[in-house]
């Protein structure tokens with residue numbers, strides 16, 4: 001079984017910083033906005049829903065994608081605050097198919113004895129995983145969870161040539177949020193890719 005350590009990270013954000021981002025600062029406010037959900041999260045979910053099986057959402061934040069994904073879904077994130085928000089929004093009593101756990105990327109080996117056919121890497125690769133570790137990192141989810149497909153939703157400028165050489169790209173497109181003044185600090189053009197593990 002793969003045991004990660006912080007050498008896989010491009011950016012080792014301390015736990016305390018992750019909590020601040022989901023506190024008053026509300027760093028990821030845009031993920032809740034209708035514009036963002038329509039332009040990126042719904043098309044991503046459509047792509048995910050086209051493939052059979054259950055979904056593991058890597059670094060799910062507050063679990064914004066969960067509302068659009070059908071079937072069994074698990075999200076994990078390193079921020080306790082983000083996961084608490086997700087758990088409050090999706091109580092197990094009402095959503096027995098959706099669950100959320102606190103886990104850092106460098107510890108994904110400990111999620112448990114589950115299968116996930118689909119793995120979502122949303123906003124993870126461009127900033128969090130060291131480029132030289134990306135293929136091994138992504139491959140490890142196939143080994144650990146028997147995944148058949150993975151999905152990348154990320155900045156348009158993310159270079160995916162390493163993934164294209166290693167995996168079969170099933171679909172690829174780029175979406176753009178119509179420019180709005182308050183979106184200035186956010187990169188508005190993003191790609192949504194579906195790959196098959198081979």
Ligand SMILES: C[S@@+](CC[C@H](N)C(=O)[O-])C[C@H]1O[C@@H](n2cnc3c(N)ncnc32)[C@H](O)[C@@H]1O
Pocket residue numbers: 009012013018031058059060061062076077078079082103104105106121122123124128153
């Ligand atoms: C750019 S956001 C992505 C959120 C969401 N998946 C999306 O599609 O936009 C990055 C997320 O990674 C989480 N994160 C950052 N470093 C982490 C680490 N080492 N382990 C686990 N989660 C981490 C943050 O808490 C944040 O929710």
